Every structure is written in C-alpha cells, then in structure tokens.
Amino acid sequence: MTSSDLTINTDLARQILTGFIKSEITRVGFTRAVVGLSGGIDSALSCVLAAEALGAENVLAVRMPYKASSADSLDHAQLLIDQLGVQSETIEITDMVDPLINLDPDMSKTRKGNIMARARMIVLYDRSEDFKGLVVGTSNKTEILLGYSTLWGDMASALNPIGDLYKTQVRQLSRGMNIPAPIIDKPPSADLWAGQTDEDELGFTYEQVDHLLYLLVDQRYLPEECVEAGFDKSFVDKIVTRIRRFQFKRMMPIIAKISNRTIGYDFLYLRDWGT
Amino acid sequence: MVRFPSMKLNLALAQIATHLGDVDSNLEKHLDLIKQAKAQNTELLVFPELSLTGYVLQDIVPTVAHHPTNDDPVFKHLLKASRDLDLVVGFVDEDSRHRFYIASAYLSGGRVLHIHHKVYLPTYGLFDEGRFFAWGDSIQAFDTKFGRVGLLICEDFWHASPPYLLWLDGADILLFSSASPGRGLNDHEKLESARWVERVNKSYASLFTTFVAHSNRVGYEDGLNFWGGSTIFDPRGELVTQAPYQTEALVASSLDLGLLRRTRARLPLLRDERTGLAHRELGRIISSREGGWKGHND
Numbered sequence: 001m002t003s004s005d006l007t008i009n010t011d012l013a014r015q016i017l018t019g020f021i022k023s024e025i026t027r028v029g030f031t032r033a034v035v036g037l038s039g040g041i042d043s044a045l046s047c048v049l050a051a052e053a054l055g056a057e058n059v060l061a062v063r064m065p066y067k068a069s070s071a072d073s074l075d076h077a078q079l080l081i082d083q084l085g086v087q088s089e090t091i092e093i094t095d096m097v098d099p100l101i102n103l104d105p106d107m108s109k110t111r112k113g114n115i116m117a118r119a120r121m122i123v124l125y126d127r128s129e130d131f132k133g134l135v136v137g138t139s140n141k142t143e144i145l146l147g148y149s150t151l152w153g154d155m156a157s158a159l160n161p162i163g164d165l166y167k168t169q170v171r172q173l174s175r176g177m178n179i180p181a182p183i184i185d186k187p188p189s190a191d192l193w194a195g196q197t198d199e200d201e202l203g204f205t206y207e208q209v210d211h212l213l214y215l216l217v218d219q220r221y222l223p224e225e226c227v228e229a230g231f232d233k234s235f236v237d238k239i240v241t242r243i244r245r246f247q248f249k250r251m252m253p254i255i256a257k258i259s260n261r262t263i264g265y266d267f268l269y270l271r272d273w274g275t
Numbered sequence: 276m277v278r279f280p281s282m283k284l285n286l287a288l289a290q291i292a293t294h295l296g297d298v299d300s301n302l303e304k305h306l307d308l309i310k311q312a313k314a315q316n317t318e319l320l321v322f323p324e325l326s327l328t329g330y331v332l333q334d335i336v337p338t339v340a341h342h343p344t345n346d347d348p349v350f351k352h353l354l355k356a357s358r359d360l361d362l363v364v365g366f367v368d369e370d371s372r373h374r375f376y377i378a379s380a381y382l383s384g385g386r387v388l389h390i391h392h393k394v395y396l397p398t399y400g401l402f403d404e405g406r407f408f409a410w411g412d413s414i415q416a417f418d419t420k421f422g423r424v425g426l427l428i429c430e431d432f433w434h435a436s437p438p439y440l441l442w443l444d445g446a447d448i449l450l451f452s453s454a455s456p457g458r459g460l461n462d463h464e465k466l467e468s469a470r471w472v473e474r475v476n477k478s479y480a481s482l483f484t485t486f487v488a489h490s491n492r493v494g495y496e497d498g499l500n501f502w503g504g505s506t507i508f509d510p511r512g513e514l515v516t517q518a519p520y521q522t523e524a525l526v527a528s529s530l531d532l533g534l535l536r537r538t539r540a541r542l543p544l545l546r547d548e549r550t551g552l553a554h555r556e557l558g559r560i561i562s563s564r565e566g567g568w569k570g571h572n573d
Contacts, residue, residue: 007462015521016457016500023495027294164498268333270497272295 005214008169010176014049017161021053024159025134027275032133036124036154037061037080037088038191039073041174041183042162043138044080048177049161050136051084059086060131064120066192067094072182073191079180089127093119113192117153125156134158142167142206145213146239147246148198155249166213167206204235212239284421284448287317287527288505290518292494295329298339302327302349305364308525309356315527319361319421323452323492323505324393324428325377326365330454331496336407340369343380343387350380357382361419363426363490365452367408368392374409379426379452381417389417391426395434401456401499404430412573416444422532429453432475442483443550447510447535449479451489457502457521469502469520481512484538484545486530493523510538 025033033050037043051059061084063077074090081088096119101112124135137157139149141164149155162170167188174184188198188206199205212231215221216239221229226236252264261267289308294300305322312320324330327349328339343350343366353364361383368378368390377393392411396404414437416425425441425448432438432451441449459467472489480487486509493503505518507528518524539545560568 008460009462009464012464012466013460016460019521020495020498020500023292024497266334269335270295270331270333272496273335274296275294 006166006168006172006210008165008172010173013165013169013173014052014177017049018053021050021136021159021161024272025054027272028134030132030134032058032060032131033136034060034062034124034128034131034133035136036120036138037063037077038138039063039070039076039183040186040188040191041179042140042167042170044076044179044183045162045170045174045177046136046138046160047080047086048084048174048179051086052177056085057087058133059084060127060133061086061088062124062127063088063090064093064123065090066092066097066116068193069191070194072186076180076183076186080183083178083180087131091123091127093123096122109192113190114150114153116192117150121153121156128158136161137163139163140165140167140170142210142213144250145217145246146202146209146242147249148202149249151249166210168210208235209239212236213243216240216243282532284530284532285316285318285527286488286507286530287312287315287320287525288488288490288507288518289320289322289326290491290493290503290505290524290526291323291326292501292523293326293329293492295496296332296335296339297329298327298341298349301329302352306352306356309360309362311525312527313359315525317360317527319363319419321363321450321452321488321490322365323490324365324379324454325367326452326492328365328367329496330456330492330501331499332367333403333407336367336375337369340367340375342369343382343390345385350382354382354385354387358385361421363450363452365428365454370409375407376411377404377408377428378411379428379450381419381424381426381450383419388419389415389424389426391415391428393428393431394437395430397430397433401458402430414440414444416441416446422447424448424450427451429455432479438479438483438487442485442545443548446485447532448486449483449488451476451487453489453491454501455491457500465504465520466502469504473504473506476506477508477512477514480508480510482544484510484535484542486510486532486535491518493521510534 035047037047047061061081097115128135135157137160139155140162143149189196215226223236223240227233255264341347341349345351363379363381365379368376379391381389394411396408398405416423423445425446427437457466476487476489488507491503491505492501494501502520503518504520507515509515516526516528518526
C-alpha cells in the first residue's frame with residue numbers, strides 16, 4: 001500500500017472540474033454561482049473552482065457563522081474572499097436556529113448540528129434565487145461515502161464539482177490551486193462546537209480511511225482482501241457497514257411504484273435533457 | 276502498380292460538444308463545421324458517435340431517431356452537404372420495424388454509401404446502452420473514392436474482432452467514432468480512458484498496417500465529461516495528428532495514402548494473414564463442448 005494510489009494530476013482535475021461547472025451552469029441559462037464558505041478546505045476548493053469557471057464577479061461566497069463558530073473560520077473564509085475577489089455576504093444563523101434549539105434544553109449535539117446545516121441550506125437557496133446563481137456543493141467523496149453529512153443540509157446543492165474527490169485529493173488539488181495554507185493545514189472540522197475535529201469524531205484519520213475507501217470502492221477489493229492488504233478487520237467492518245448504512249443519504253426519496261411508468265425506475269432522463 | 280484514385284486524402288475530425296436531445300441545434304453545428312472544413316479543402320469529415328443527438332439519451336431515444344433519406348428533415352441537409360465533401364455522422368437509426376440503433380452513416384455525393392449499426396453495446400459500469408438500443412449485426416467494409424473504408428463506433432473497437440474483420444474485408448482506412456466518458460483520473464498526464472483508447476487505436480494501425488482515425492466528442496452531460504483527444508494514426512502506427520483534450524476542435528490532416536503500399540511492402544502482415552487457419556480454429560473453439568469458448572455464440 002503506497003500513498004501514491006490517490007495522487008491525482010491536479011491540472012487535469014482543474015480543467016475537467018471548471019469545465020463541468022461552466023457547462024452545467026450555463027447550459028440551463030445561468031451564469032452565476034453561490035457557495036457557502038465555511039473557512040474549511042472543501043468549500044474553499046468549490047469556491048476557487050467556481051471563480052475560475054465563471055469569473056470571480058459571478059460567484060457569491062456566503063459566510064454563515066453560528067455564535068459558537070470559531071473566529072478562525074470567519075477569518076479563513078475572508079482570506080479566500082480577498083484572494084479571489086469573489087462577491088461575499090455574511091449572514092449569521094444564530095437568530096434563525098436558536099428559537100428551535102431553545103425549545104429543547106436536552107437537544108443533542110447531532111440535532112443542533114443538523115439544524116445548523118439545514119439553516120445554512122435555507123440561506124444558500126434564498127441567496128441563489130436573489131443572486132440568480134446555482135448553489136455549488138462542497139461535499140467530498142469521503143464524507144458522501146461515510147454519510148458524514150446532513151441530509152438536505154450541507155449535502156444540498158445544484159451541482160457538486162468535488163464529490164468524486166477523496167479528502168486527501170481535495171487537499172492535493174487545493175494546494176495545486178493556491179488556496180491559502182492556513183485553510184489547507186488546519187484540522188478538518190464541522191465547527192459545531194469549540195475544539196471539534198472530524199478525525200476525533202470519526203475515530204480515524206482521513207489518510208487511513210481514504211486508502212481503505214479507495215480499495216473498497218474504486219478498486220473493488222473484497223473486505224477480506226483489504227484485511228490482507230494490512231487494514232484492521234474491525235476498521236474494515238466499520239467502514240463497510242457505514243457505506244451500506246448511509247446509502248439512503250445518497251439517494252432521492254424512493255417512490256412507491258404503482259403505474260406503468262414511474263419517475264426514477266422507467267422514466268429516465270438526465271438533468272441535461274434538451275440542453 | 277495499383278494506386279488509389281487519389282494518393283492524398285484531406286481528412287478532418289469534427290471534435291464537437293452536443294446538446295442532449297436537441298437535433299436541430301446539433302444539425303446547425305454540423306452544417307457550420309462542414310462549411311469550415313470545406314473552406315480548408317477537406318475531402319472527408321468525421322463526426323463523433325451520436326453527434327446529432329448527444330449520448331446519454333435514455334428515454335429520449337425514440338424522439339430523436341432518423342433514417343438517412345432525402346426526405347428526412349435532418350438528413351436532407353447533410354446529404355446535400357455531402358455533394359461537396361464526404362461525411363460520417365452519428366445518429367439514432369430507426370428501422371422499419373421500429374428498432375433503434377446507435378448508427379454512423381457515410382454520406383458522399385448526395386448518397387448514403389454505408390450505414391453501420393453499433394454491434395457492441397456496453398451495458399456495465401456507467402453504461403446502459405443495451406437497455407435502450409438494438410444490437411447491430413453486421414460488420415462490413417465499403418468502397419469510397421478514397422479507397423475501401425470501415426466504420427466502427429466506440430465499444431465496437433474495444434473488441435478486437437470488428438477491426439480485424441474490416442481489415443480482412445478490405446478496409447485500408449478505419450474510421451472510428453466515440454462519445455467516450457472521461458474516467459480514471461490519477462497522477463498520469465492523461466485519463467485512463469484516453470490512454471486505453473489511444474493505445475488500442477495505435478495498435479490497430481500497427482497490426483493491420485492501416486490508417487485509423489478516431490473522432491471523439493467533448494463537452495458534458497450531467498456529471499460525465501467527454502475527453503476528445505481525437506487522433507489519426509498511419510499504417511506504421513505513428514500518430515499523424517491529435518486534437519486537444521476536453522475542448523472543441525476541427526483537426527485536419529493530409530494523409531499520404533502511399534504509406535499503405537510502402538508499409539506493406541516491407542511489412543506484409545496482410546499478405547501473410549492466415550484467415551483459413553483463423554476460421555478453422557474459430558469454428559473448433561466455438562463448437563467445442565469442453566474447455567472451449569464459453570461466451571456469446573451469436
């Protein structure tokens with residue numbers, strides 16, 4: 001097992017992904033994009049790609065802090081906004097989410113985090129309508145496969161340029177696109193409470209899990225072959241279970257078929273139909 | 276000495292992006308490129324797979340089908356244009372019993388010289404062609420004013436037998452068309468799908484001492500990118516020209532058809548090909564009940 005497995009040609013990735021954004025936004029009559037900029041690396045990369053594809057003036061970066069969000073997050077987002085020259089807005093979500101959160105003093109961190117993620121989705125889709133730009137997604141392949149995201153929250157977007165890049169590949173492309181070092185180097189975090197990091201919460205590092213996911217998903221290894229390749233059996237079992245368990249997050253709601261022709265089963269068209 | 280009617284062929288590849296299911300706008304682009312190619316003295320212009328319709332058609336298929344006749348609202352324009360230069364276009368062909376095929380038509384002098392129906396429909400991985408299209412059942416070379424030619428479409432040449440059969444059937448110029456989705460990004464300078472296709476096209480040119488031209492499309496359909504990089508290889512297996520990756524292009528080259536003679540004079544692979552041996556062994560393998568061929572027998 002070598003670390004080179006996941007290495008990508010960043011110039012080629014950049015060309016394909018910016019072309020994707022430009023094609024898929026302009027062919028449906030739009031010229032602009034909206035990106036929620038958290039201060040983290042994933043949204044930074046989506047924002048950079050969108051700015052390169054559409055022109056910085058056609059991208060609206062929206063910062064959406066909660067009162068508990070770290071000041072670093074806002075600063076890091078601002079670093080990127082200044083570097084790119086994209087349009088920007090800051091809309092604090094505290095007043096949106098606290099009335100709901102305050103209804104239940106025993107609310108779990110997960111529930112609070114989901115509420116925040118979905119409030120941010122509402123803000124982005126509102127800005128989308130006002131700015132006449134499509135929402136560009138910021139979920140990477142690792143988190144989509146692990147289900148480490150909020151359904152209809154941070155997963156919601158019109159198009160996602162980075163959803164086929166593992167987290168370690170996101171880092172590599174981000175370096176290739178000159179994203180400020182503090183954004184690339186800091187520990188990934190959902191920033192829902194002070195000191196939270198993804199890797200603490202997940203219980204493994206992205207480096208580890210990306211190699212395992214790459215073998216399981218991209219290379220079609222059987223779980224036992226991953227164990228033979230050197231991964232701990234309990235880690236392999238945990239990840240295999242997670243992938244299966246969170247399939248529902250990767251799908252539109254399932255529709256009960258009763259007619260002869262049903263959306264999703266035998267009514268089949270790409271979204272680009274007619275364009 | 277046997278000569279081709281012309282020892283040069285000005286061949287061009289139209290590496291275009293298409294609108295999914297919008298035949299009128301795709302036709303307009305065809306006519307525009309034909310005009311550009313004509314201005315460059317192109318004699319034969321090859322468009323990619325499904326160039327008139329787009330690729331991931333799914334349930335759009337029956338609504339974009341055409342048949343290349345003079346009264347067809349799309350083909351009447353292309354047939355007229357073929358009076359100036361020969362054309363290969365990609366489309367959905369509907370037969371008289373309403374079977375739909377992925378097809379390429381060779382148009383020349385206002386007539387249809389040949390229609391090829393794709394014989395291999397990939398239905399695995401990201402592909403679902405067998406669900407929406409009928410399988411072609413013929414692989415035939417045909418005569419043009421530039422010599423004998425063969426058409427294949429994408430997956431057709433991922434299998435070795437179709438190019439081999441065209442070679443035996445007399446084709447000295449193989450015209451391939453594709454709508455090849457880009458995939459397999461790693462640390463290499465090219466996508467895995469691009470490397471694979473280039474490798475086999477170069478191999479066919481080398482093994483069969485023929486010209487192999489490949490017209491691939493570009494653009495996006497939902498999340499799929501089409502990588503372009505259209506190529507022409509000569510009978511020595513050398514790259515004559517290549518279009519850029521990922522962007523639209525019209526690439527042209529003046530092919531020296533005399534290379535066929537010169538290459539085969541020193542490397543008589545065609546002369547020495549033992550078709551009877553291949554035929555006998557194929558017959559044995561297909562009919563063998565034990566240890567032999569276990570795949571399709573159609």
